[in-house]
Amino acid sequence: MPRYPEHLTGEGPANPFPGIKVLERRLGKAIPHRLGSNEGLDMPHRALREHFGDALAEHVYCYGDAEALGVRKRVSEQQGILLETLLVDAGADSLMALALRTTCEPGDTVVNTAGTYPTFGYFAKGQGCLLIEPSYHEAPGVLAPDLDALANAAHEANARLVYLANPDNPSGHLHSDSAILKLREALPDSCWLLLDEAYGDFRDDAGSEFAAKALPGVIRLRTLSKAHGLAGLRIGYAIADSDVLAMMMKVRIHYAVSSLTLAAAEVVLDHPDEVHQHVADVKARREQLAEHFRALGADVLPSATNFIGIRLPSAELATQVHQQLLANGVLVTRLVHPELANIIRITAVQAALEPGRLAALEQAIKA
Numbered sequence: 001m002p003r004y005p006e007h008l009t010g011e012g013p014a015n016p017f018p019g020i021k022v023l024e025r026r027l028g029k030a031i032p033h034r035l036g037s038n039e040g041l042d043m044p045h046r047a048l049r050e051h052f053g054d055a056l057a058e059h060v061y062c063y064g065d066a067e068a069l070g071v072r073k074r075v076s077e078q079q080g081i082l083l084e085t086l087l088v089d090a091g092a093d094s095l096m097a098l099a100l101r102t103t104c105e106p107g108d109t110v111v112n113t114a115g116t117y118p119t120f121g122y123f124a125k126g127q128g129c130l131l132i133e134p135s136y137h138e139a140p141g142v143l144a145p146d147l148d149a150l151a152n153a154a155h156e157a158n159a160r161l162v163y164l165a166n167p168d169n170p171s172g173h174l175h176s177d178s179a180i181l182k183l184r185e186a187l188p189d190s191c192w193l194l195l196d197e198a199y200g201d202f203r204d205d206a207g208s209e210f211a212a213k214a215l216p217g218v219i220r221l222r223t224l225s226k227a228h229g230l231a232g233l234r235i236g237y238a239i240a241d242s243d244v245l246a247m248m249m250k251v252r253i254h255y256a257v258s259s260l261t262l263a264a265a266e267v268v269l270d271h272p273d274e275v276h277q278h279v280a281d282v283k284a285r286r287e288q289l290a291e292h293f294r295a296l297g298a299d300v301l302p303s304a305t306n307f308i309g310i311r312l313p314s315a316e317l318a319t320q321v322h323q324q325l326l327a328n329g330v331l332v333t334r335l336v337h338p339e340l341a342n343i344i345r346i347t348a349v350q351a352a353l354e355p356g357r358l359a360a361l362e363q364a365i366k367a
Contacts (some may be wrong), residue, residue: 002160002192002217005105013250021065023335059260066254068237070179071262074269075237079207084242085214087249088232090256092198092223092351096122096163099219099238101251103192104129104160111153112163113145117170117196120163132157135339136171140241143311143343144173151186162187165196167203170335170345174203177210184218193218198236199305201227201279202286214241219248226306227279228268233261282306286348298365306345307333310361315341317364324360334360 024031045057050237062207068088076083089095096119104110106128115135124131134149155164164183167174175183184193195218200206214220223236235257237243268275290300290308301309312318318341321335333345342363346352 002103004103008102008250009249019063019254021063021069021286023066025067025069034161048352051059056260059258059263062259063255064257064259064262068257068262070266071235071269072237074266078269078272080209080212081239082212082214085239085245087238087240087245087250087252088257088262089236089238090261091225091231092196092221092282093119093123094234094235094253094256095221095238096194096196097122097127097366098248098252099192099194099221100124100127100129100161102248103194103243108160108167109157110161110163111150111157111159113150115146115170115335115340116163116168117165118337120194120196122363123157124163129160130157132159133218134202141299141302142173143171143309143340144168144175147175147179147183147186151183154187154191158188159191161192161194163194163196165198167199167304168357169196169199170307170333170340170343171301171309172199172305172307173301174304178207181215184215187217188215191217195220197221198223199226202306203304207277212239214239219244224265224268227275227282228265229278230261230265230268233258235263235265282348285350285353289346289348289352292353293362295363296362296365301343307345310344310346310365312344312364318342318344321361321364325358328360330357332358 020031049057070084071088072086072149075086089098102121109130109132110124114135121131132153134146134153135144137144150162197220220239225231262323269285286308293300293310299311318334325332335341335343351357
């Protein structure tokens, strides 16, 4: 089993402010008179009520439930994930930083694929970690994290943690469940696997039994930003063994998720049909978009996400296309890492399918 930093072992730090929602559950009754915290202030919020309505104003008075029990119960029931293996925080990015705080100390080595989701490297360096980045595996029609290279680098550098996005961001590649288990087995016993599954809702097997499991030595990250459309509210969840989550709670910002965000997430989770329809629509647009560019002769990468990646002949051409599109008020993602600078990533929204919207890219492909 991977180990934790020494300062978290034993009693470790304890959350000094569990919050009123948690306290009410412990007492088994409501606390109507909140005279000991900022939640009892008599701010009338006339401007907020006029602009947004009374419902919002009621939410802004109180800190969010530090245990996010309502969201966790809904996710647990809908996806078959054990309640005690779920932890909610302010999006997958916040969970990523939390996982690094829980598992790594300054000077530790972490491993991820060169050019993968750059926020991980940003957080790792901010944690004082040494970052090792094996290259992607590239072949005709393939751009995928090299799992053997990740495992080998972890052994050679005695790494504390390996990061993998699956489905991958930015290529869209999906590794099989068996490949993930094989990677976990190939890593050193003392090394964590941080498995970023932010785009997992767009997998064809998103509701599988494997997707609901807490895996030993693995911290899985999910988000409500993509399939649930809550990117601006910042909410996601981790799946891990309960003892791992207990360690994460020691260093978690306990009110990172607002009461408004929690309430909005509960409403969206209470309407899964809308979420399922959205996912189906996105997947249909993704395939339509991919087929359109394949017909033009583009090198379109297979994707299990809500976007497609197009591999252009050169980084210079990708830069030119990106600048032309931006001048026309169209923002696509041009990857900045030198090894992937020839990739253009397009989100499968309806606007991407409008004739002429991506004309600069289409012209570059046909040239």
